[in-house]
Amino acid sequence: MPPKKPSGTLSPPVIQRLSEYLLILEQFIAQEQEVVSSRALATVYGNNSSQVRHDIFQIEHKGSQSHGYLCSELIKDIRIALNLQNEKNLCVIGMGNLGRAITAHVPFDRYGMKLSASFDVDPNVIGKKIGGVEIFNSDDMSNIIKEQNITMAALCVPASRAQKTCDLAIHAGVKGILNYSRIRLKVPEHVSVHYEQIICSFMQLSYKCSL
C-alpha cells in the first residue's frame, strides 16, 4: 500500500507545535506511558489543552479525547500529517564546525529524512566522511543534488558565500533551505527558507531575563 499523504495545509505554528508534540510523545512511550490526555500534553509542552485539541483536530486523528490519546497512534498520525513517511534526501553545504556538528548529531533518519551528501570547497576535507556521509567537492554539487534527488539543504557556509551557494543548490533542485548564515536569502517563490540563529534565541532570553 502506498504511504498515506498528509491531509491538507497546516500553518507554520501548527507544524512547529506538532513536531514538538511528536518528541514529547516519544518520551512518553520511552517511559512506557501508552495514553496521554490533552491536558498532560499541554502541561509538558507549556500551552493549554484546548490548543492541543485544536492542533490534533487539524490532523484528523481518530483517537478519543475523553479517554486520552493513544501515544503510538497519535505519533503515527502526526508523522503522516508532517509527511515524514516519504523519505526525503538532504545535504549539508559547508562542513566547518557547524556543518560537522549537524551531520554528526541530528537524527534525520528517525524522522523521514536521509542525509545523503555534504559539500565543501576545502581540499583538506573533501573525500572524508563524517557520520558515514561523504564530503564532496562543491564543484560537483549540482550533479550530485540531481543524481541523489536531494530536495533540502542546510546552509552552513560563510555569509559571503551563502547567496551564490543557495542559488546553485536551488538551480539543481533543492526546494527547502535551512539557512544558518547571517544573510537573508533571495529565493524563488517555490522555495522555502528557514532561518536558524542561536544568538537570536539568546537575545530573546536575555530580554526576558532583563524585565
Ligand SMILES: NC(=O)c1ccc[n+]([C@@H]2O[C@H](COP(=O)([O-])OP(=O)(O)OC[C@H]3O[C@@H](n4cnc5c(N)ncnc54)[C@H](O)[C@@H]3O)[C@@H](O)[C@H]2O)c1
Ligand atoms: N545560525 C547559527 O546559530 C550559527 C551558529 C554558528 C555559526 N553560524 C554561521 O554558520 C556558518 C558556518 O559557521 P562555522 O562556524 O561552521 O564556520 P567554519 O568556518 O567552521 O565553516 C565554514 C565551512 O564552509 C566551507 N565553505 C566556504 N565556502 C563554501 C562553498 N562555496 N561551498 C561549500 N563550502 C564552503 C569552508 O571551507 C568551511 O569548511 C557561518 O555563516 C556562521 O556565521 C550560524
